[in-house]
Amino acid sequence: MRFLLSVLGSLAILMGALWVGQGLGLIHWPASSFMVDQRIWAVWGILLAAAGVLLNWWARRR
Structure with a gap:
């Protein structure tokens, strides 16, 4: 269980970091992502990483 x-x-930390990067427009992968340059995804990413x-x-x- 611990593992x-x-x-x-x-x-969750890695995915949250990806979401923050996409939300802030730092990561453009995949290029057609709806999350790129959408600040709300940076907020969700911070919350996910904190979790x-x-x-x-x-x-x-x-």
Whole structure:
């Protein structure tokens, strides 16, 4: 269970970082993405990455 939570937390952090990059227009992959230069996706990405940090923290406490 601890390993699974750590993997999910790490994936959430990586996906959140991608969303932040796309939302801020720093990452244009894929080029036809509807998320590019849409600031709301940067906000969602920050929230997802924060949830991933919490998951990793909780997994290490167990």
